[in-house]
Amino acid sequence: DKSIIxxxxxxxxxxxxxxxxxxxRESAGFNYVIDMLTSWRSRAKHHxxxxxxxxxxxxxxxxxxxxxxxxxxxxxxxxxxCFKLPKPAHIIPALQAGFKVPVVLEVLYDLDAxxxxxxxxxxxxxxLPEIIPKDLNAQIIAGNTTLDxxxxxxxxxxxxxxxxxxxxxxxxxxxxxxxDDEFRERLQCLEQLVDDITRYLFD
Numbered sequence: 001d002k003s004i005i006x007x008x009x010x011x012x013x014x015x016x017x018x019x020x021x022x023x024x025r026e027s028a029g030f031n032y033v034i035d036m037l038t039s040w041r042s043r044a045k046h047h048x049x050x051x052x053x054x055x056x057x058x059x060x061x062x063x064x065x066x067x068x069x070x071x072x073x074x075x076x077x078x079x080x081x082c083f084k085l086p087k088p089a090h091i092i093p094a095l096q097a098g099f100k101v102p103v104v105l106e107v108l109y110d111l112d113a114x115x116x117x118x119x120x121x122x123x124x125x126x127x128l129p130e131i132i133p134k135d136l137n138a139q140i141i142a143g144n145t146t147l148d149x150x151x152x153x154x155x156x157x158x159x160x161x162x163x164x165x166x167x168x169x170x171x172x173x174x175x176x177x178x179x180d181d182e183f184r185e186r187l188q189c190l191e192q193l194v195d196d197i198t199r200y201l202f203d
Contacts, residue, residue, distance in 0.1 A: 001105050001168075004187075005056070007176040011184050012194040016202060030063035034070055037080040044079035054197045055082040059103035081200055088189040094155040098133035106163045106171065110186050113175060114157050122167025123157075131159055 002024045009017035025032060033055040040053040055070075057063040067082035087095070088108050094101050101107065109117070117123055129137055132147065139145045151159060163171065178186070 001172065003172045003176040004105060007178075007183060008187065008190045008194050009198075011180050012191045013198045016198045020198075020201065030057040030060075030066050033057050033082065034066050037070060037076075037082060041076055041080040045075070050079065052201050053080045054200055055080070056193075056197075057082060057084055058105070059085050059087065077200075083193065083197055083200075086189045086193050090155060091158055093152060094159055097150065098136070099159045100131050100133075101158050106168060107158060108187060108189060109171070109175060111154060111157065113171070113186070114161070116174070117163065117167060117171050118157065118161065120167070120170065122163055122171055123161040124164050126160060126162045128160070 002022050005022050005024075006017070009020055009022070023036075037053060037055045040050075044050040044053075055067075057067055064084060067084055070082045071077055085103055085105060085108065087103055088110075090110055091101060091103065091107055114123070128147070132140070136145070136147075136150060140147055147160075148156070175183070175187075184191075
């Protein structure tokens, strides 16, 4: 995650990127992010000379609730604010079809990136009952239909597979090594997020 966020800052906010420190921790979830924001806020409210801090979380229901709760507390965002990943255009049809695909950073990668990752052995099968709508799952179990009948080739891999923990690092290093123009085109969904974060940190 760190390498992708740093690359996004370099591409979408080159004039601000050198002044932003990106910190993360392997397997750190939204609770870690909220804890770090709480720690920063505890210091910053007594030391107003400190810069602002921005947290970034995945788009799962518990994380969204935690982010909204943090941002809604009076004066928290004076010094620390929680942001959420965007939904990339390529995953929206799967979500609209009722598939509960978690919007984590790896889902921001496009289809070609996922095919590359699959060929490199960086993907594994998902626990599908957690992703498939309940009524569809019941129909599949009853033998009335198959999962593939309800998937589109443009987004089927996002439903059926996910990144292994060991595959996330090689994938982020591979993608963050792209030329700026290619990175900008293929991760366009991060541009608005970077703009929102940099405006918060510096305005």
